[in-house]
Amino acid sequence: MDPLVGRRILVAVCGSIAAVKLPQLVSSLVQQGAQVRCVLSPRAEQFVSPLALASLSRQPCSLESHQWDPCQPRPLHIALAEWAELVVVAPLSATTLARLAHGLADTLLSSTILATQAPLLAAPAMNTAMWHGPVVQANWQTLCNWPRLLPMAPSRGLLACDSRGVGRLPDPELLVQGTRAALATGGVADLKGLRILCSAGPTWEFLDPVRCLTNPSSGRMGVAMALTASLRGAAVQLVHGPLSNVPASWLDPLDTCPVVSAAEMGAALAQHLPQVHGLVMAAAVADHSPVLTNAVKWPKDALPNPLPLRSTPDLAADLAARMRGEQWMLGFAAEHGLDRDRAREKLRRKGCDWIVLNPVGLAGRGFGNQPNGGVLLWADGREHGLASQDKAAMAGAIWSALAGTLHQFQRSGPRLGRT
């Protein structure tokens, strides 16, 4: 079940030009099934219309002037603090950051956050020099030490002051994923300390400059695995083939290495493998590449027919043979229907520790932004069902099932290719 559905999310908006992105965030959360209320700092009202936020959230918006309204039966900051299952503070301004770091309950917004026991997702936005300033950084470190706080560091890009640098509020689409991660983990960065290598997307095996062999994978599932791990605290390196149907902002927090062919993907993964704790093989590597290739376009009539093909190397199996005993690998098995026997055979043959059995070929499931689902299979025979859901939600469900195991992972048997 998607952690957003039915959950009570309080969106706390501070005074920053980035507040203009908040209506989109509120609208997306509501469309994905969350209950949303907004609270605005005194300055926030100058940047974003409370009426817009109230209309999009279908709930009254709480303003500074409401705090000591004699019509309120209970102190408003306590009522909001107790209502929320998660507080998203975005954009978090330098002033409110300082208020929170020093416990100043002098606004409705800061007193609500100080009073809540709900987890917090904190997304600062400000000018680059302000963000890097020693006082702001010290306050940010104080906040990051709060229990149940998931930090979303600002992105790099063009700022309202016309400079380029770190300080932008992450895109609403990315904030939605942060919200999902904070709800799934209760605000605990449960993958913190892990270094994870992920592969995603198809590969393209070129015959000539205008023709290639590939498959319809969009890369969305693999990027969702990488993004979700990063939001939950892991340091993630993503190696991806040509992507389609993946929101550009999903790549913002990731170290990315774009590749095209299976050979390039294998080389990039082998280079990064020694530095990581584990590998997620979500890429849909093309199974074959042409034996004959041409540097210029082949006239149609001159194309080799039949086309001689060779199998691409099995990257997962090759990488498993290079892994140290304490490194782990999660694979994905695309199967027609839920054929556990075939998926388990792949898990063994490729040296995976877990494999997600991913049914393909069902109407309305699988490729692009269609929902996904399946079963997570353990090498020791256990299994964990994955309901049909949005791919980002499914990535969260997979990490939730594995998080406890990953921190103390030690492989019991030998690796492929090792004695």
Ligand code: CTP
């Ligand atoms: N895989 C790989 N290298 C390949 C093919 C697949 O590393 N050349 C990896 C995928 O990233 C995935 C796993 O192997 O983690 C299973 O991929 P899948 O496409 O289900 O299986 P295949 O090995 O291609 O077998 P088949 O097409 O016969 O089902």
